Amino acid sequence: MVPFAEAWDSGAGTWTAKERETYANDLGDSRALIAVTAKSNRSKAGQAPATWQPPAESHPCEYFTDWVAIKTRGGCLSIDEAEQQALGQLAETCPNEPVTDEPAR
Numbered sequence: 001m002v003p004f005a006e007a008w009d010s011g012a013g014t015w016t017a018k019e020r021e022t023y024a025n026d027l028g029d030s031r032a033l034i035a036v037t038a039k040s041n042r043s044k045a046g047q048a049p050a051t052w053q054p055p056a057e058s059h060p061c062e063y064f065t066d067w068v069a070i071k072t073r074g075g076c077l078s079i080d081e082a083e084q085q086a087l088g089q090l091a092e093t094c095p096n097e098p099v100t101d102e103p104a105r
Helices: 004-009 015-025 038-044 059-077 081-093
Strands: none
Touching: 004 015, 038 081
16 A cells, blocks of 8 residues: 555655565555555555545555554654645545554554
8 A cells, every 4th residue: 555665755665674574464454564566556656645546446545544643553653744735635525434453563
């Protein structure tokens, strides 16, 4: 869900190699690793919501809630100002969508 390049810029760059490996292979929350087409993966690359969002016909509310849940999982990844603004705009379109968390291992 949150590309490793984005995670790196959001705090993972200070993690140990073991912590980065655990993040990259996290199966503890089904939202962490999402199977997508190669085209979609290339389109998103390492981008955050400020520069990439799923196509309008996709599930913007699910993208919003999953992104926030994964970024805040364990309180370890930061959200920058541009990302916060984009997430705020998504939140406005999804006013009744709860963000649920799964505690990190």
